[in-house]
Amino acid sequence: MxxxxxxxxxxxxxxxxxxxxxxxxxxxxxxxxxxxxxxxxxxxxxxxxxxxxxxxxxxxxxxxxxxxxxxxxxxxxxxxxxxxxxxxxxxxxxxxxxxxxxxxxxxxxxxxxxxxxxxxxxxxxxxxxxxxxxxxxxxxxxxxxxxxxxxxxxxxxxxxxxxxxxxxxRPSKTMEVRVEGELGPGVTPKDLILHIIGVIGTAGGTGYVIEYRGEVFEKMSVEGRLTVCNMSIEGGARAGLIPPDQTVFDYLEGRPYAPQGEAWDKAVDWWRSLATDEGAEFDKSVVIDAAAVEPTVSWGTSPEDVVAIGGTVPSPAVFEDAAKREAVAKSLDYMGLAPGTPMEQVKVENIFIGSCTNSRIEDLRAAAEVLKGRRKAASVRWAIAVPGSGLVKRQAEEEGLDRIFTDAGFEWREPGCSACLAMNPDKVPPGERCASTSNRNFVGRQGPGARTHLLSPAMAAAAAVTGHLTDVRKLSPK
Amino acid sequence: MKQVSTISGRAIPLGLKNVDTDVIIPAHWLKTVSREGLGKGAFETIRQAPGNPFDVEDFAGAPILIAGDNFGCGSSREHAAWAMLDMGLTAVIAPSFSDIFSGNAFKNGILAVELPQEQVDRLLEVAKDHPITIDLENQVVTTPFQDRFPFEVDPFRKHCLLNGLDEIGLTLERDAAIETHERVRADSLPWLDTPTRNRREHA
The missing domain is CATH 3.30.499.10 (Aconitase, domain 3)
Incomplete structure (x- = not known):
């Protein structure tokens, strides 16, 4: 049976x-x-x-x-x-x-x-x-x-x-987030997960474990998958996961703590058997149209407060829920933003590229590609690039990425959590804005009174160059 | 864990939704190796605003907090629960809680009571001038008026709270079962047991 x-x-x-x-x-x-x-x-x-x-x-x-x-x-x-x-x-x-x-x-x-x-x-x-x-x-x-x-x-x-x-x-309920179609050019895993959180809300995943499904994830690098799953908690889900496949096995093989030789082969056999069975049921299912995902930024103080870069700061009045209207009004007051302001007109004084969400080699490459041959705007006071580990840092340096960052006016730092959470010296001053590749735009997260705009590494680099939030697709390749 | 049964007293009517753990205790307070003394930093940003409910004299030492949806979202920092305990809070009533916070609250003997928004709204009103009682044994929140709001609680957590049980102590009693699991695991998935050895061989 x-x-x-x-x-x-x-x-x-x-x-x-x-x-x-x-x-x-x-x-x-x-x-x-x-x-x-x-x-x-x-x-x-x-x-x-x-x-x-x-x-x-x-x-x-x-x-x-x-x-x-x-x-x-x-x-x-x-x-x-x-x-x-x-x-x-x-x-x-x-x-x-x-x-x-x-x-x-x-x-x-x-x-x-x-x-x-x-x-x-x-x-x-x-x-x-x-x-x-x-x-x-x-x-x-x-x-x-x-x-x-x-x-x-x-x-x-x-x-x-x-x-x-x-x-x-206790066992969690299961949620499927199925992404159909392909992401457009210039749209990254970070944009996708910000978009997903905007759809399900910060409490949408509470009590669930999310499985991200669809061709988008099959084609995604391990770095991108880690970025997506990292922010599952921002959608309320304690865990999110993507079925392991050859991309993951290739990434892990030969790494210091991974099994080796015969043990590796046995492990891979077991991993292959883990995929969700045909006909398995999820307690909840959310479908996302990949083509509808644009480079995405946050405007408020909750990770669900996101909008496509071409959009505007929303008015509290557009929200149906009274508590959310009040929260949005408070957020906008904290963020110093007026409803209707185009996101691309929001000026930023600080740029943070790093955190457990976006500090892997692929993230640094994406930012460097935008920064190559360019400099940060004079109005950008502080820009830092913080590799996620010493090994990422070394690889980036071997590829010459550190020079691209420093030539663009960035500081090239030692690995750590840095300006994601204001518990080490890297902080954003009160009232200033930061275009940040981290995961939380909470009140005071990057320092008391700091205003955070979440976005992808490429978008953070674009904001550094222009001094305001910018659709990276508008910057011609150099 | 200390025993918890009935909590009765004034309730701070905060009402905000999505109160994240960075708001409950900002990260700069986390640079401690102790669980004590975090009450000073609890709700720091909210308390900077004049007229905030925490600093209303009537609510000094109140054991209950009433909040909006998704209380305790964000960071897993248990410092949030420690800070609340340190300022005298032993219960929170809200329409929903983040999974991690409700676990941290339970482990510290803080009751996280979920009630529908309309009942929370009623309690926010009552709390302005009157005390509230949470009866864990009978799973009901009452006011000096006719309000009786039953709530759900995980039976295992209720048992632990009512009896003041130490979860680690309980689990250590299951040592034989854990050993059996480890033996089966070592037979069927032996590579799971070797990370450190792999590293040394690799080095």
């Missing part, structure tokens, strides 16, 4: 259930646990107080990223430079001490492999298809780009995973 057709999510879930309680709560095994400096110290401290150890240090990898300054970390003589902020230094020191004390592999702040945890995981082959991956960071959803079930957890859950290698969870 044939078993009931299952989705990719259901297959991964079923393979990881240790036990199911009568009330439906499941004890779920975690294959990979990524740890960073900000959400782990309290978890390690609690383990220590309870006399508990880490059950599977071999399935755990630690790397600092959130509060590291992105300025040089070593002096010319090779010695490590101290972190000026005492609290950040203490947090980093805690991770540096906790990792070896609990037997966990640690990529330190000056290692060539250091970077943003969601860039490092796939890049090191630590994040694999069909696995359950967690990290104390909501953008863990990114790893769904390699076909993993990956989601962010709180610090109590970090402690739970460290102690037991499991989590107590």
């Amino acid at each position: 044939a078993s009931k057709p299952r989705t990719l999510y259901e297959k991964i879930w079923d393979a990881h259930v240790v036990e199911r309680q009568d009330d439906g709560t499941c004890l779920v095994y975690i294959d990979r646990h990524l740890v960073h400096e900000v959400t782990s110290p309290q978890a390690f401290e609690a383990l220590r107080l309870a006399g508990r150890k880490v059950r599977r240090p071999d399935l755990t990898l630690a790397v600092p990223d959130h509060n590291l300054p992105t300025t040089p970390r070593t002096a010319p003589d090779g010695s490590r430079l101290p972190i000026a902020d005492k609290q950040s230094a203490a947090q980093l020191a805690a991770l540096e001490a906790n990792a070896p004390a609990f037997g966990i592999d640690y990529i330190d702040a000056v290692a060539p492999e250091q970077g943003i945890v969601h860039v490092v995981g796939p890049e090191q082959g630590f994040s694999l298809p069909g696995t359950t991956i967690v990290c104390g960071d909501s953008h863990t959803a990114a790893h769904g780009g390699v076909g993993a079930l990956a989601f962010g957890i709180g610090t109590s859950e970090v402690e739970h995973v460290l102690a037991t290698q499991t989590l107590l969870l």
Whole structure:
């Protein structure tokens, strides 16, 4: 008898259930646990107080990223430079001490492999298809780009995973986001995911795991898939994933933590079996017409506040929901924008190219292609390019991209979370705008009073050149 | 975890929707290795505005917050729950919560009570002048008037909260089942167990 057709999510879930309680709560095994400096110290401290150890240090990898300054970390003589902020230094020191004390592999702040945890995981082959991956960071959803079930957890859950290698969870509902057709020229994975969030809303995915389906994703690079899945949480979904295929296998093969030889072949066989079965049903289905997606930017303080670059700032009056009208009015006040303003007339003083959403090699190439032979506008006060990892940085430098950025007036930085979240020195001043390739335009996200416009790396580069939000398709190739 | 059963007192009528965890506790407060003292930074940007509900004298020490849709969206930072606890909040009522926040709230003994928007609107009105009671055992929110709003709660979470159970302690008791799972996994998908060793061989 044939078993009931299952989705990719259901297959991964079923393979990881240790036990199911009568009330439906499941004890779920975690294959990979990524740890960073900000959400782990309290978890390690609690383990220590309870006399508990880490059950599977071999399935755990630690790397600092959130509060590291992105300025040089070593002096010319090779010695490590101290972190000026005492609290950040203490947090980093805690991770540096906790990792070896609990037997966990640690990529330190000056290692060539250091970077943003969601860039490092796939890049090191630590994040694999069909696995359950967690990290104390909501953008863990990114790893769904390699076909993993990956989601962010709180610090109590970090402690739970460290102690037991499991989590107590209830199964999620399933949502299919099916993208039909092809993206137009100049339209990137970032534009697509911003558009999708605009359609489903920031709470549209709450309680769901999203599977992104359609030819667009089959043709998309792994970097692009990571960008899309990364922002699933901005649509309320704790996880989003894309079926693993040859593109993913080719990307992962030979990476340091990936299986090798015969083990690799066995792994690939299993990964191929994970695709959603014909006839499997999703609890919810959303269809997106790829041809309708334009280069997209945000105008408000929620990632659902997006519009095509050719559009205008909306009026609160156009929203049906009273609470949303009030929220939009507040947003526009915070953003200093008047309804009806064409997005292309919005001037920006700051440009941030980086974050776990858009700091991979493909992102830097896309921005550099726009910047080549050009300079940032005089009105752009601060422009930084922050590679997602040391390895991305090295590759970009080998390709000469760093020179393109610096010739264009950008600062070329060390890897880290940087200006995405205002907990390290990279911040946007109050009242100023930033064209940012990051993932959140929340009030105060890039610094108190900072105004964020989310967009793709190519669009951020275009804004740098003109000094205002700009349809990158209008800039002729140089 | 400490036991939770009934929470009664004044409720801060915030009402905003999409209150993200960056708003609950901005990132610059996250540079701590402790769970304590975060109340000072809770809702920092909202509290900078004159006349904000947090600084109304009647609501000092209020145990309940009433908010709009999608409360706690965004970052997974459990500091949001710690900051709320530190300022004395032990319950939030809203039409919906983000998945990660509701988990973090539960783990810290904060009740996240979901009620339909019209009931939340009624409570926002009542809360201006009157206390509110949340009865977890009977799963109902009441006011000094005739209001009785039943709510749903995950049975496992309710059991843990009412009895003050430590989830990690409970899971550690399932050690035999976890070991069995690990053995099966090692047989069928052995490559899952080798990441660190792979790296060392590679290096």
